[in-house]
Every structure is written in C-alpha cells, then in structure tokens.
Amino acid sequence: MSAQDEICHLRTPLVEKERTYKQISDDVLNTLEKGPSKYWLIGFTVAVLTLTLGVTSIGYQIATGIGTWGLNKTIGWSWDITNFVFWVGIGHAGTLISAILLIFRQKWRTSINRAAEAMTLFAVCCAGIYPLIHMGRPWLAFWMFPYPNSRGSLWLNFRSPLLWDVFAISTYLTVSAVFWYIGLIPDLAAIRDRTTSKLRKKIFGVISLGWDGANRTWHRYEILCLILAGLATPLVLSVHTIVSFDFATSVIPGWHTTIFPPYFVAGAVFSGFGMVLTLLIVTRKLMNFEHYITVNHIESMCKVLILTGSMVGLAYGTEFFIAWYSGNPYERFTFINRATGPYAWAYWIMVSCNVISPQLLWFKKLRTNLVFVFILSIFVNIGMWFERFVIITTSLHRDYLPSSWAMYSPTWVEICEFIGSFGLFFTLFLLFIRFLPAIAVSEVKGVYKFAQKKN
Numbered sequence: 001m002s003a004q005d006e007i008c009h010l011r012t013p014l015v016e017k018e019r020t021y022k023q024i025s026d027d028v029l030n031t032l033e034k035g036p037s038k039y040w041l042i043g044f045t046v047a048v049l050t051l052t053l054g055v056t057s058i059g060y061q062i063a064t065g066i067g068t069w070g071l072n073k074t075i076g077w078s079w080d081i082t083n084f085v086f087w088v089g090i091g092h093a094g095t096l097i098s099a100i101l102l103i104f105r106q107k108w109r110t111s112i113n114r115a116a117e118a119m120t121l122f123a124v125c126c127a128g129i130y131p132l133i134h135m136g137r138p139w140l141a142f143w144m145f146p147y148p149n150s151r152g153s154l155w156l157n158f159r160s161p162l163l164w165d166v167f168a169i170s171t172y173l174t175v176s177a178v179f180w181y182i183g184l185i186p187d188l189a190a191i192r193d194r195t196t197s198k199l200r201k202k203i204f205g206v207i208s209l210g211w212d213g214a215n216r217t218w219h220r221y222e223i224l225c226l227i228l229a230g231l232a233t234p235l236v237l238s239v240h241t242i243v244s245f246d247f248a249t250s251v252i253p254g255w256h257t258t259i260f261p262p263y264f265v266a267g268a269v270f271s272g273f274g275m276v277l278t279l280l281i282v283t284r285k286l287m288n289f290e291h292y293i294t295v296n297h298i299e300s301m302c303k304v305l306i307l308t309g310s311m312v313g314l315a316y317g318t319e320f321f322i323a324w325y326s327g328n329p330y331e332r333f334t335f336i337n338r339a340t341g342p343y344a345w346a347y348w349i350m351v352s353c354n355v356i357s358p359q360l361l362w363f364k365k366l367r368t369n370l371v372f373v374f375i376l377s378i379f380v381n382i383g384m385w386f387e388r389f390v391i392i393t394t395s396l397h398r399d400y401l402p403s404s405w406a407m408y409s410p411t412w413v414e415i416c417e418f419i420g421s422f423g424l425f426f427t428l429f430l431l432f433i434r435f436l437p438a439i440a441v442s443e444v445k446g447v448y449k450f451a452q453k454k455n
Contacts, residue, residue: 014107014447017291021445025190028439031287032191036434039286044434047426054420057413058133066136068413074406075396079414080134081246082388083421086271087127088169088243089264089384091176092236093272094120098179099232102225108300110443111292115283115433116276117180122428123275124173126421131165133417161245168242172235179228185211185221186442240268247391254334254395257322263315267384270308270354273301274380279429281374283438292439295368302367305380309358312387316355334395342407343394346386353383 019027036044061068071078094116101109132138144166146156156163189211192204211217244260277298284293323335338347357379361367398405410418432438 014110014294014296015291015444016294019291019448021448024445024448025194025441027288027292028437028441028444029187029191029194032435032437033195037286040430040434044427044430047423047430050419050423051427052420052423053416054418054423057416057420058129061133061413061417062136062138066134068411070409070411070414072406072408074399074404075393075408077396078389078393078408079410079418080130082385082392083418084127084130085243085246085264085388086385087123087130087421087425088240089268089271089388090275090381091120091123091127091172091272092240092265092268093276094118094123095172095176095179095232095236096269096272097276098183099229100236102229103233107447108297110447111289111294111439112276112280112297112301113443114180114183114440115280115438117176117183118429118432118436118438119276119279120176120272121173121180122425122432123272124169124176125428126425128169128173129421129424131162131169161242161249164242164245168239172239175228175232175235179225179232182221182224182228183440183443184436185209186213187437187440189213190441191437236269237265240264252395253328253330254338254391257319259315259318259322263312266308266311266315267354267387270305270312270358271381271384273304273308274377274384277301277305277373277377278381281370281377283433287433287438289439292444295370298370298373299364299367302361302373305358305376306361309354309380313355316351330400334398337398338390338394341394341398343390343397346390347394350383350386350390353379354387357383 015024069078069080094113097109097113097116098120101113132141135141144156144163185208188204188208192201192208195201195204241261241264244264247255248257248260250256280293281298284290320335323331326332338344357376360376361373366372393408397408
C-alpha cells in the first residue's frame with residue numbers, strides 16, 4: 001500500500017458504503033421519480049394546514065390593523081422583530097456551509113450543502129414576511145425602494161437601519177438563490193437525461209441551461225461557483241451585522257453597544273446550524289440517505305455548535321461586564337433586570353439552551369448520538385428565539401420613568417402568525433426534497449474517492 005493510500009485508509013470516508021457512480025445517482029434521484037411516501041404526505045399536510053393558519057391570521061391582522069398585536073406605548077417592538085431576526089439567523093448556516101466551506105475546500109460539506117442552501121432561501125422568505133406585515137399596509141411596500149416618483153418630498157431615509165434591512169435581505173436572498181441554482185444545474189441535467197417523460201425532459205432541459213457535461217463546461221462551472229462563494233462570504237458577516245444595527249444604533253440601554261455585530265453573527269451561525277441539524281437528521285432517515293449524510297457530518301456540525309455557542313456565551317458575559325464597568329446606572333439596571341426581573345424566566349431559558357447545553361457536545365459519545373443531537377438542536381433554536389425576545393422585550397418594558405413601565409404578552413394573532421411561518425418554511429422544504437435532489441449528486445461523486453475505505 002502506498003503512503004497516499006495509507007493516509008486515505010486512515011481518514012473517515014465521506015460516503016460510508018461502497019457505491020458506483022451510477023448507484024450514487026440512483027440513490028438520490030430515484031427518490032424524485034417515485035411517488036411521495038406516507039410520511040412525506042403526512043408532513044406536507046400538517047405544514048400546509050399550519051401555513052393556512054398563518055395566512056388567515058395575517059389576513060385578519062391586515063384587515064383589522066396592528067392593534068391586533070399585543071404592543072403598547074412602551075413596547076413598540078416584540079414578537080414581530082424577534083421572529084424576523086430569528087428567521088434571518090437560521091438562514092446563515094446555508095451560506096456558511098456553501099460559501100465559506102467551499103472556499104476552504106472542506107469536502108465534508110458536499111452531502112449537506114444543498115439542503116442547507118435551500119433552508120437559507122426558505123428562512124429568508126419567512127423573515128421577509130415580518131417587515132411587510134409590520135408596515136400595516138403591505139401593499140405600499142414598494143415605497144421602500146428608491147425609484148423616481150411623484151411623491152414630492154417623501155423619500156427614503158437612508159440613515160434608517162430598517163431601510164438597511166430591506167437592501168440587506170433582498171441582496172442576501174438574490175445571491176443565495178443564484179448560488180443555490182447554479183449548484184443545481186449539473187443535477188438538473190442528470191434528471192433531464194434520466195427521465196422518460198417528454199414534459200419533464202423539456203422542463204429540465206430548459207432549467208439546466210443546456211448543460212452538456214464537457215470539460216470546458218465543468219471548468220467554467222467551478223470558476224463561477226468560487227466567484228459566487230467569494231461574493232456570498234461577506235454576506236454572512238454583513239447581513240446580520242446590519243440586522244444588529246436595528247438595535248445598536250439606538251440609545252436604549254441594552255441595545256446601544258458595539259458588541260452586537262459579532263455577537264449577532266455568531267448567534268446566527270449557531271441557530272442556523274441548529275436548524276440544519278434538525279432538518280438533516282430527519283431527512284437522512286426519511287430519504288434513506290444514511291450513507292451520504294453520515295454520523296461524521298453530524299459530528300462536524302456539532303463542533304461548529306460548540307464554537308459558536310461558546311462565542312455566544314462569551315458575549316453574554318461581556319455584556320454584563322461592560323454594563324458594570326461603564327458605570328451607567330441605566331445600563332446596569334437593564335442587565336440586572338434581565339436576569340432577575342419579571343422576564344427572568346426567559347433569560348435563564350436562553351442561557352440554559354445556548355450556553356450550557358452545547359457544552360455537552362465536548363463528549364464524542366454524545367455528539368455522535370443522533371437522538372441526543374436532534375433534541376439538542378431543537379433546544380438551540382428555542383434558546384436563540386428567547387435570546388432575541390430577551391434583547392428586544394426586556395430592554396423596552398422598563399423605561400426611564402417607572403410610570404411608563406409595561407408588560408407584554410402576545411395575542412392569538414401573533415402566535416398564529418409565528419406558527420404559520422413554520423408552516424411556510426416546512427411546506428417549501430418538503431416541496432424541495434420532493435421535486436429536487438436534496439443532495440448534490442455531482443459534488444458527492446467528486447469527493448467519493450477521497451478518504452474512501454479500502455477493502
């Protein structure tokens with residue numbers, strides 16, 4: 001055995017089972033040619049019903065007004081912005097897996113990047129709903145775009161962080177969609193060549209853009225992917241940095257802090273990887289992808305959770321230290337109130353889920369236990385939702401004047417809209433895995449021989 005073969009023999013395989021290239025294509029693409037499974041139909045039915053609940057509640061809110069939410073004069077933001085930041089954060093893992101890991105040539109990304117990229121698009125769609133319905137009159141959303149108009153002195157305030165959100169989210173969605181679509185092209189061409197249906201052949205022939213699989217085509221494809229990865233990588237940092245500016249550019253105690261940009265970015269990647277783990281553990285079981293989405297893939301993502309969870313915990317501690325060190329009594333009160341005030345229960349749920357629970361992943365036995373990782377990934381997203389709630393609501397409910405102090409509780413409309421956003425997310429994701437390959441077949445073939453176990 002040569003030295004190179006010996007090194008490959010020591011590495012963990014990226015595909016656990018010996019397969020031919022044709023068998024890899026069959027394993028992934030045959031799932032698209034068969035009818036939907038019973039479990040897929042059950043999940044899709046539940047998702048559509050949940051989406052219908054959300055659409056109905058949004059329709060009621062638009063017809064009645066923002067007064068259907070539980071906001072008041074002191075707490076002007078709460079679940080609406082909490083859910084917006086939550087969904088934007090979930091979308092970050094897709095870009096990280098797709099772009100940054102591609103640039104750093106991390107081959108373990110190939111089995112999970114397709115689903116993560118799709119998750120990014122669907123999460124950003126869910127996030128985009130909240131600024132629209134928060135306007136009260138979403139049919140006037142086009143006012144947020146700079147174009148020649150006859151509205152006189154009414155023009156965009158480019159100093160507003162909310163306007164930055166419009167440009168950040170639209171740019172993020174556009175670049176992520178292009179990156180996702182370009183990566184799909186070789187697999188769309190494979191579906192075109194395999195299908196016997198004339199209609200499917202025509203449809204996939206159009207959307208595969210005439211892919212012929214020639215050497216020159218592959219060369220240009222790989223260059224384009226690297227260029228798009230280079231463009232997408234700054235988005236991981238910039239988009240959630242801009243979202244953090246919604247709060248950091250204010251003068252409200254608990255928000256006016258320079259730590260928010262890196263703090264929000266780390267939290268976004270943390271929550272995004274939590275959702276990727278939740279989806280992939282279910283997908284690998286339902287779609288019989290155990291040989292492609294392996295325990296080693298899950299373990300690698302768990303290591304990212306340890307890193308980002310520790311960064312989030314450091315940010316929590318830094319916030320308290322700076323509040324004490326600044327000598328500002330209002331800043332001190334805000335953070336003491338978070339930990340001991342009326343919403344202390346939310347704060348300690350946040351700390352337990354985001355700081356304490358990820359530390360269990362230091363143990364290899366736990367991070368390779370899929371049931372444990374699945375449960376932990378759900379706790380991560382619960383904790384990250386509570387983080388946004390704590391930052392927003394507990395910083396607002398205690399004003400400078402005790403006479404302005406107020407409490408907040410969501411109404412049934414807000415709860416139904418939030419549940420409905422999950423319905424939209426899972427409806428889109430289930431449609432994706434039903435009609436498009438959930439694993440990048442061409443990329444898995446490209447790394448199949450790398451670190452493959454020798455007989």
